[in-house]
Amino acid sequence: MTLVPIYRALLLAGFQQAAQYRVQSLLWMLFAIIRPVIFLAAWVAVATAQGGSIAGYSVGDFAAYYVCLTFVSQLAMAWNSHEFEWEVNQGRLSPKLLRPLHPLHYSVVDNIIFKLNTLPVLGLILVAISLSFGARYATQPWHVVAFVPSIILAAALLFMFNWVIASLAFWATRMRTANTLFQRASFVFAGQIAPISLMPVWLQAMSFGLPFWYMQGAPTEILKGSVTVEQALLIMAGQSLWLVVTYVAFRWIWRRGLRAYQAVGA
Numbered sequence: 001m002t003l004v005p006i007y008r009a010l011l012l013a014g015f016q017q018a019a020q021y022r023v024q025s026l027l028w029m030l031f032a033i034i035r036p037v038i039f040l041a042a043w044v045a046v047a048t049a050q051g052g053s054i055a056g057y058s059v060g061d062f063a064a065y066y067v068c069l070t071f072v073s074q075l076a077m078a079w080n081s082h083e084f085e086w087e088v089n090q091g092r093l094s095p096k097l098l099r100p101l102h103p104l105h106y107s108v109v110d111n112i113i114f115k116l117n118t119l120p121v122l123g124l125i126l127v128a129i130s131l132s133f134g135a136r137y138a139t140q141p142w143h144v145v146a147f148v149p150s151i152i153l154a155a156a157l158l159f160m161f162n163w164v165i166a167s168l169a170f171w172a173t174r175m176r177t178a179n180t181l182f183q184r185a186s187f188v189f190a191g192q193i194a195p196i197s198l199m200p201v202w203l204q205a206m207s208f209g210l211p212f213w214y215m216q217g218a219p220t221e222i223l224k225g226s227v228t229v230e231q232a233l234l235i236m237a238g239q240s241l242w243l244v245v246t247y248v249a250f251r252w253i254w255r256r257g258l259r260a261y262q263a264v265g266a
Contacts (some may be wrong), residue, residue: 006101007109014113029118032077033070033125035192040066043194044133055198060136065195067126069136072216075123076155076224080107084166085175088261097136097258104163111159115139138225146232150219153239158215160246167250170257187212191217195226211242 043062049052057065071202087093096103129135165178172178188203189212196207196217207213218235221227228236 001018003105007105010109011105011113014109015117028241029032029074029122030045032074033122036066036070036073037194040129040133057195057198058136059248060134063130063133063135064137065220067130068137069191069216069220070129071122071126072151072154072220072223073092075151076215076219077115078107078111078155078159078162080159080162081165081175082177083171085172089173093261107163108159110236139223140225142229143222143225143227143232146229146236147219147223150222150236150239153236153243154215154219157211157239157243157246160243160250161211161215164246164250164253167253170253181209186212186215189213190215191220195221197226199250208238211246214242232235 040062043057043066044059045053047057047059047062052058053061084093087096093103096106162184165175165182168178169175189207189210190205191213193199196204196213199207207217214235218239222232222235
């Protein structure tokens, strides 16, 4: 069974449905960019108070970093761990399991549609922020080329990691704790508070050894132009390794979760 015509049909139906909720999608997108904009304003204030820079990061550097981070976060975002709990608890997963497609595919389509619908507005907002704060990019053409596979790997990694967390709903009735732990870890290790290079050395080492930085911070650094060719290749190798690990973990948890799944219609 080829997936191309199936995805084409799902995308068409999804765009038609999403057209009815454009305002809601835009609101979600705006909520998602509030945090990086707040951190940008905070770091700009601190840098200005200290003479215009902190550890080599000027106001323009901070602006470029958080603009790139916001763009990356939007492209890589996933929300499966929040929705799947409700589907399991309400028995809504049961009819999906009877379909020939894995439920994961429907989430992929929803994810793509949301991002395509919100990117034009997000692009205009980020351009305005860049101009307002004087963002300074060091991006070269090869950085843009390297960014494409890096953001694809980052989005796939974050998507699969969300599915690993979501699959725990087969055993847990409430996923709030797991989601909160994931969000807090991402907050610290993914480079959301500040660029990793401004963190203590021990925290940098932990970030490079955990998957969270590869979901957001790594492609951000590539897009901003802060890495060399060798570093970009190492980043993508780390992303690929964590993606394989996460996918294997998901398959293992999913198979055992289905055996434990009990719901109306299951």
